[in-house]
Amino acid sequence: GESVGLHLPTLSVQEGDNSIINCAYSNSASDYFIWYKQESGKGPQFIIDIRSNMDKRQGQRVTVLLNKTVKHLSLQIAATQPGDSAVYFCAENIEDTGNQFYFGTGTSLTVIP
């Protein structure tokens, strides 16, 4: 599968601060990306997605940025809350080749009250 990796395996932030989680991907053909949140012992939950024809997409308290030039995407969480503590994965897909998603390494986010 494609190689998707994350720069930081762990991240600790103070409650109320903003969090930035990074992801690098190696396949320039990837054109669809999803950020997932996974709490301990549970399956991943969809957070936000972005297509390669966009460089920014905003959701509720979350923003995803895509830089195709350097094959990098980031997830920004505003006003981080204790409930945001989880492992975050980026996953990439090449739409024309199917619906398979390949996951990155993951970043464990810990929010300090």
Add this chain to the structure above:
Amino acid sequence: GAVVSQHPSRVICKSGTSVKIECRSLDFQATTMFWYRQFPKKSLMLMATSNEGSKATYEQGVEKDKFLINHASLTLSTLTVTSAHPEDSSFYICSAMLRTGRSYNEQFFGPGTRLTVL
């Protein structure tokens, strides 16, 4: 809506036995489901794509005779770990694809099954 369940949530078995894990889409039909494997503090590794009414498509390096996948209906896919060994101990997660009619299709994940092989 779009709920995916897995059964069992946790299973412990002896080495050499086979274990079946079920993945069900509860409120939608899924012609395609996916099976992932996750080791502690590691990422999800795609094992195979389960296609209703046809053979599963396995990722490179995944033994199809070891991990048998059957997608017998539009709401059920099963993963059977045959002749399980301790190294098969892992967290197995399935996802079901919901065809939205848009240009992309969304995947919904099950809660996972923790397999421990003694």
